[in-house]
Amino acid sequence: MSDYVVEMLNITKIFPGIKAxxxxxxxxxxxxxxxxxxxxxxxxxxLMSVLFxxxxxxxxxxxxxxxxxxxxxxxxxxxxxxxxVHQHFMLVExxxxxxxxxxxxxxxxxxxxxxxxxxEKIVDLSKRYGLSVEPDAIIEDISVGMQQRVEILKMLYxxxxxxxxxxxxxxxxxxxxxxxxxxMRDLTAEGKSILFxxxxxxxxxxVADRCTVLRKGKYVGTVDVADTTREELxxxxxxxxxxxxxxxxxxxxxxxxxxxxxxxxxxxHHKNNAVKGISFDVRAGEIVCLAGxxxxxxxxxxxxxxxxxxxxxxKMTLEGMDxxxxxxxxxxxxxxxxxxxxxxxxxxxxxxxxxxxLVLQRYWEPEFQNAGFIxxxxxxxxxxxxxxxxxxxxxxxxxxxxxxxxxxNQQKAIIAxxxxxxxxxxxxxxPTRGLDVGAIEYIHSQLIAQRDSGKAVLLVSxxxxxxxxxxxxxxxxxxxxxxxxxxxxxxxxEEIGLYMAGAKRNTPRTITxxxxxxxx
Amino acid sequence: MMTKFKKFVQSPGLSSFLASVASIGIxxxxxxxxxxxxNPSMSFYGLGKILFAGASSAEKFSKVxxxxxxxxxxxxxxxxxxxxGLFNIGASGQYTMGAFFALYAGIILKMPWWTAxxxxxxxxxxxxxxxxxxxxxxNVNEVITSIMFNWIGLFVVxxxxxxxxxxxxxxxxxxxxxxxxxxxxxxxxxxxxDKLFGSPYMNISILITASVAVIIFxxxxxxxFGYELKACGxxxxxxxxxxxxxxxxxxxxxxxxxxxxxxxxxxxxxxxTAQFLVIKSLLNMGFNxxxxxxxxxxxPVGIIFSSLFISYIQVGGEAMQPQFxxxxxxxxxxxxxxxxxxxxxxxxxxxxxxxxxxARREKERVLHSSAGNSGEGIxxxxxxxxKSESEGVTK
Numbered sequence: 001m002s003d004y005v006v007e008m009l010n011i012t013k014i015f016p017g018i019k020a021x022x023x024x025x026x027x028x029x030x031x032x033x034x035x036x037x038x039x040x041x042x043x044x045x046x047l048m049s050v051l052f053x054x055x056x057x058x059x060x061x062x063x064x065x066x067x068x069x070x071x072x073x074x075x076x077x078x079x080x081x082x083x084x085v086h087q088h089f090m091l092v093e094x095x096x097x098x099x100x101x102x103x104x105x106x107x108x109x110x111x112x113x114x115x116x117x118x119x120e121k122i123v124d125l126s127k128r129y130g131l132s133v134e135p136d137a138i139i140e141d142i143s144v145g146m147q148q149r150v151e152i153l154k155m156l157y158x159x160x161x162x163x164x165x166x167x168x169x170x171x172x173x174x175x176x177x178x179x180x181x182x183x184m185r186d187l188t189a190e191g192k193s194i195l196f197x198x199x200x201x202x203x204x205x206x207v208a209d210r211c212t213v214l215r216k217g218k219y220v221g222t223v224d225v226a227d228t229t230r231e232e233l234x235x236x237x238x239x240x241x242x243x244x245x246x247x248x249x250x251x252x253x254x255x256x257x258x259x260x261x262x263x264x265x266x267x268x269h270h271k272n273n274a275v276k277g278i279s280f281d282v283r284a285g286e287i288v289c290l291a292g293x294x295x296x297x298x299x300x301x302x303x304x305x306x307x308x309x310x311x312x313x314x315k316m317t318l319e320g321m322d323x324x325x326x327x328x329x330x331x332x333x334x335x336x337x338x339x340x341x342x343x344x345x346x347x348x349x350x351x352x353x354x355x356x357x358l359v360l361q362r363y364w365e366p367e368f369q370n371a372g373f374i375x376x377x378x379x380x381x382x383x384x385x386x387x388x389x390x391x392x393x394x395x396x397x398x399x400x401x402x403x404x405x406x407x408x409n410q411q412k413a414i415i416a417x418x419x420x421x422x423x424x425x426x427x428x429x430x431p432t433r434g435l436d437v438g439a440i441e442y443i444h445s446q447l448i449a450q451r452d453s454g455k456a457v458l459l460v461s462x463x464x465x466x467x468x469x470x471x472x473x474x475x476x477x478x479x480x481x482x483x484x485x486x487x488x489x490x491x492x493x494e495e496i497g498l499y500m501a502g503a504k505r506n507t508p509r510t511i512t513x514x515x516x517x518x519x520x
Numbered sequence: 521m522m523t524k525f526k527k528f529v530q531s532p533g534l535s536s537f538l539a540s541v542a543s544i545g546i547x548x549x550x551x552x553x554x555x556x557x558x559n560p561s562m563s564f565y566g567l568g569k570i571l572f573a574g575a576s577s578a579e580k581f582s583k584v585x586x587x588x589x590x591x592x593x594x595x596x597x598x599x600x601x602x603x604x605g606l607f608n609i610g611a612s613g614q615y616t617m618g619a620f621f622a623l624y625a626g627i628i629l630k631m632p633w634w635t636a637x638x639x640x641x642x643x644x645x646x647x648x649x650x651x652x653x654x655x656x657x658x659n660v661n662e663v664i665t666s667i668m669f670n671w672i673g674l675f676v677v678x679x680x681x682x683x684x685x686x687x688x689x690x691x692x693x694x695x696x697x698x699x700x701x702x703x704x705x706x707x708x709x710x711x712x713x714d715k716l717f718g719s720p721y722m723n724i725s726i727l728i729t730a731s732v733a734v735i736i737f738x739x740x741x742x743x744x745f746g747y748e749l750k751a752c753g754x755x756x757x758x759x760x761x762x763x764x765x766x767x768x769x770x771x772x773x774x775x776x777x778x779x780x781x782x783x784x785x786x787x788x789x790x791x792x793t794a795q796f797l798v799i800k801s802l803l804n805m806g807f808n809x810x811x812x813x814x815x816x817x818x819x820p821v822g823i824i825f826s827s828l829f830i831s832y833i834q835v836g837g838e839a840m841q842p843q844f845x846x847x848x849x850x851x852x853x854x855x856x857x858x859x860x861x862x863x864x865x866x867x868x869x870x871x872x873x874x875x876x877x878x879a880r881r882e883k884e885r886v887l888h889s890s891a892g893n894s895g896e897g898i899x900x901x902x903x904x905x906x907k908s909e910s911e912g913v914t915k
Contacts, residue, residue, distance in 0.1 A: 306761075308760060308761060327763065328760065328761070328762075328763040329763030329764075330763075332762075332763050338761070340761060345755075345757050345758070346757050346758055346760075346761040347758065347761070348755070348758060349751050349754045349755045349758050349759070350754070350755065351754040351755075352750075352751070352754065356747070360751070360758070360762045361762055361763070363744055363747055364744055369743075369744045372743045372744055372745060373742055373743050373744075374742060374743060374744055374747060376742075
């Protein structure tokens with residue numbers, strides 16, 4: 001019997017124009033947590049798709065328990081006891097936990113479901129691995145953390161031995177991440193083997209035994225985590241040194257640029273308000289960060305701020321002017337720039353060329369049009385200037401159709417467009433979502449440059465590292481309210497995590513007190 | 521030189537063009553098989569008529585142009601709406617309204633032809649506005665409303681005609697009075713083209729409609745208005761985000777689309793050679809705009825040519841009589857028209873074939889290049905995003 005439960009040897013997978021995997025070797029020992037580290041586009045997903053039979057490699061062999069196998073489709077992978085927790089959960093929202101777990105392998109006699117038998121097995125598994133779930137709860141009612149435990153139980157229920165976790169921590173609070181790490185340790189103690197796909201170095205250091213690093217489709221190396229450091233891993237991943245802490249000058253916040261008073265925004269999904277009477281302000285030369293778990297009203301607040309959605313009550317001002325009822329175009333002209341949450345839905349017209357997208361907020365200005373006719377040459381000049389200045393890379397320059405560009409460069413295009421408007425207030429929602437370390441570093445530096453030049457920045461982020469590193473002031477949102485205000489210098493990730501999860505909250509009075517001390 | 525060719529091969533225009541040509545080709549083959557099945561000995565004669573009759577004489581060719589002119593307008597109506605993300609299936613109703621407004625202006629109000637044509641546009645615009653307003657304000661699907669407005673339009677026009685006896689011919693009361701007798705100035709001028717081609721059908725309408733097509737092309741591609749309309753069509757959310765008034769644009773887009781179809785109705789019935797028949801079925805000219813637009817992938821200049829083509833085979837089809845009955849002609853035309861609906865599908869296939877060949881060559885190149893330095897820069901961002909898109913397809 002071989003030491004390794006999974007061996008992917010010298011895998012090469014070629015797509016038109018690129019080698020997505022170039023001679024990659026990955027060996028997973030029985031009972032270990034093996035991290036797979038790499039930037040976006042490094043070939044992690046391709047490698048896993050090969051293991052799941054979604055792609056056939058041009059070269060290389062796969063061995064399971066020492067025996068060479070051919071995996072033609074996901075069913076083959078299932079038969080080999082390989083299971084995966086996807087980044088976006090594959091759950092039926094309106095089914096119960098129990099029904100989701102047995103989906104596809106329902107125990108039955110002549111077509112009649114044997115739920116009792118299934119329940120016993122699930123309760124047994126959840127006790128054994130410390131995965132607390134409520135079998136009869138409906139998926140849409142339970143927390144994201146519990147949904148993830150359901151996904152894990154799905155694999156265990158099918159007796160999978162090889163468990164793949166694809167970026168599992170992206171949706172979790174710090175406390176939930178801790179629990180997950182413990183669960184992963186328990187699973188390996190029971191003899192399961194885990195492949196842990198991530199680009200978060202802290203988690204690797206904490207939980208993984210070994211780590212394989214990919215860069216640009218190539219195999220960089222496999223290291224024992226105990227013998228390495230965060231810096232070493234990041235150098236392997238990116239190919240150069242990365243600055244984890246961001247150099248920020250001390251800037252004293254200036255005048256108040258934006259204020260919100262008792263802003264209430266109705267929800268589109270339910271009868272309650274998504275934003276419940278929030279008040280805050282953003283001053284020149286500071287980055288205010290709205291932290292919180294997804295779906296606690298941050299998006300709605302920003303939509304109200306930029307004019308995409310209407311407020312039901314409250315008042316907003318920009319530099320003293322009431323903008324509560326102003327149109328989107330008016331707010332944009334007055335100096336609000338918006339880096340939207342969903343760049344495909346809001347930020348870009350994907351079928352348009354890069355040049356056309358770069359003038360999306362400005363095409364109507366006299367500089368770019370004359371009596372209703374677009375001054376194509378000016379648009380192109382401007383686009384080329386931004387492309388150069390912000391290093392937006394694309395296949396055919398300004399004429400590239402944006403759909404064909406990478407996510408990172410699409411985001412860069414939006415950032416170029418919004419920052420070049422020279423706004424008084426820059427609103428950015430999760431500007432680094434789905435981007436790799438290099439692009440994140442770049443975007444952070446742009447946000448800080450805005451702040452340093454005396455502009456106001458409102459950042460909405462789910463990533464606590466980002467919240468702590470970039471912001472000057474943190475507001476935590478929970479269920480449509482601001483439940484805490486913090487100074488990143490004096491607070492901890494754990495503390496903020498408790499507020500994000502709703503375990504702790506400040507009364508409005510204490511918040512005022514904190515902001516009073518902060519403003520000094 | 522080589523890169524120019526490569527660029528040409530990869531341009532979206534070429535694959536659209538090839539897709540349209542392919543659907544025409546397949547349609548014609550099917551048509552021939554149908555002819556061979558019905559009357560084997562005459563099948564080649566029939567096919568010859570379809571392919572060459574339209575160009576066999578100046579008189580036939582002027583018939584082609586005569587029918588193509590209104591077809592360009594309804595094609596533009598549908599294509600313009602497509603470009604702005606709307607499906608205007610109501611061109612028939614707007615066309616009918618345009619015809620009525622034009623004839624009323626010409627026969628009753630004794631207006632000259634160009635005012636009557638503007639009246640036609642107004643009629644179409646009004647009829648296009650209803651579905652547009654319903655879509656913008658109440659989010660009612662424009663397909664449903666515009667289909668209903670086809671019928672409403674038809675019967676409103678029929679009812680109005682029947683109640684204005686001055687508009688109808690004295691002998692056969694189910695058609696409008698001959699324009700030459702009622703108001704000569706309302707007839708679209710011929711500028712001597714009728715003598716040149718030796719056909720009474722020939723007038724300047726083809727020049728008018730081709731100019732409108734060029735204007736629409738310019739509006740869509742060169743103006744901020746077109747920029748906004750297309751942005752709304754491609755991505756309504758992003759255009760809202762950019763401060764564009766999406767609701768206003770939906771209404772405007774339907775109004776313009778209706779106006780174009782309305783002009784089509786005016787063009788046809790102000791020719792002096794056509795009389796409006798009070799009948800109970802929708803006018804096909806409006807629906808034929810859909811395949812015309814599809815065949816041209818909604819490109820306004822392309823619509824000029826696809827209209828000419830459809831009109832050309834229609835004339836060819838008429839020339840197949842009496843060996844083949846006129847109904848067969850319609851079947852053949854509708855097969856081609858039907859296939860044009862697949863032109864998007866064919867376009868994807870052609871794209872795949874074109875890129876696949878490139879990809880295979882690329883693959884070989886990558887495989888043969890040494891694993892060392894030359895492979896370093898190959899992982900481009902664009903290529904990776906292509907990959908993730910193809911992943912999405914497999915899922």
